[in-house]
Amino acid sequence: MALEAFGSKGYHQTSMNEVAEAAGVTKPVLYQHFSSKRDLFLELLREVGSRLRDEVSKATVEADGPRQQVEAGFTAYFRWVADNQGGFDVLFAGETRRDKEFVREAMKVETQIADAIATLIVVPGLSADRQRLLAYGIVGMAETTCRHWLGADVELEPDALAEQVAELAWAGLRGLRPG
Numbered sequence: 218m219a220l221e222a223f224g225s226k227g228y229h230q231t232s233m234n235e236v237a238e239a240a241g242v243t244k245p246v247l248y249q250h251f252s253s254k255r256d257l258f259l260e261l262l263r264e265v266g267s268r269l270r271d272e273v274s275k276a277t278v279e280a281d282g283p284r285q286q287v288e289a290g291f292t293a294y295f296r297w298v299a300d301n302q303g304g305f306d307v308l309f310a311g312e313t314r315r316d317k318e319f320v321r322e323a324m325k326v327e328t329q330i331a332d333a334i335a336t337l338i339v340v341p342g343l344s345a346d347r348q349r350l351l352a353y354g355i356v357g358m359a360e361t362t363c364r365h366w367l368g369a370d371v372e373l374e375p376d377a378l379a380e381q382v383a384e385l386a387w388a389g390l391r392g393l394r395p396g
Contacts, residue, residue, distance in 0.1 A: 219261055224303020227312045228258050228319070259322060262313070265304040266326035272297045274333055286337055288383035294359045295366075295375035295382075302367060309360060331356045355386055 218240035222231045233254050237244045251257040276293035280286040298305045308326060313319045334352035335345070362382055366373065 219257060220265065220301075220303045220307060223258060223261060224306045227306075227310065228254075228316075229312060233257075255318075258307075259318065261307060262319060262322040265301070265307055266322065266329075268301070269294070269297050269304065269308070270326055270329050270333075273330055277333070277337065283337065283339070284387055287387050288379060290334070291359060291383045291386070292376055292379035295363070295379045298363045298367070299375040305363060305367070309364070327353070327356050327360075358382060358386060 219236045222236045222239045226235075231254075233244050233247055236254075236257065237247050240247070247257065251260065272293045273290050276289040277286045280289040307313065308323050313323055331349060331352040334355050335349040338348040338351055340348075359382070362378070365371070366378060
């Protein structure tokens with residue numbers, strides 16, 4: 218409920234009255250659980266980030282091999298975004314990126330996903346630092362692709378998009394050499 222309110226109008230344009238109305242409660246009830254709109258939004262960022270991270274993690278853990286992990290990870294990410302556009306907006310929209318505390322919460326999600334991906338990049342002789350750096354590239358590829366996909370209203374199913382982006386990433390990963 219708060220997600221829909223913040224996702225559609227952003228943090229600054231959404232009032233606690235609107236959040237309360239969307240949740241079907243009164244504003245005093247919200248303040249029994251959250252000391253401020255800021256605290257509510259921070260908790261929302263944590264919750265949404267956790268759901269995205271868990272979806273991607275679960276998908277990659279259940280995959281049969283490295284190629285399948287790449288595709289499963291992108292598929293989980295793009296499906297989650299398709300089903301949770303408000304969540305994606307809350308995590309990665311402009312308002313979130315203009316507030317240092319909100320940025321830290323969004324970056325935690327990116328960092329946790331990148332850390333998980335880094336462990337999956339297995340190239341003999343490639344240092345852990347390089348694995349992590351490349352993992353951030355993969356996270357960035359997913360996030361930036363989603364921004365354009367949603368912003369340009371490109372007609373493409375999440376699974377088809379995942380297949381194409383996974384192929385692009387896999388081709389790059391297969392060509393990696395330490396150095």
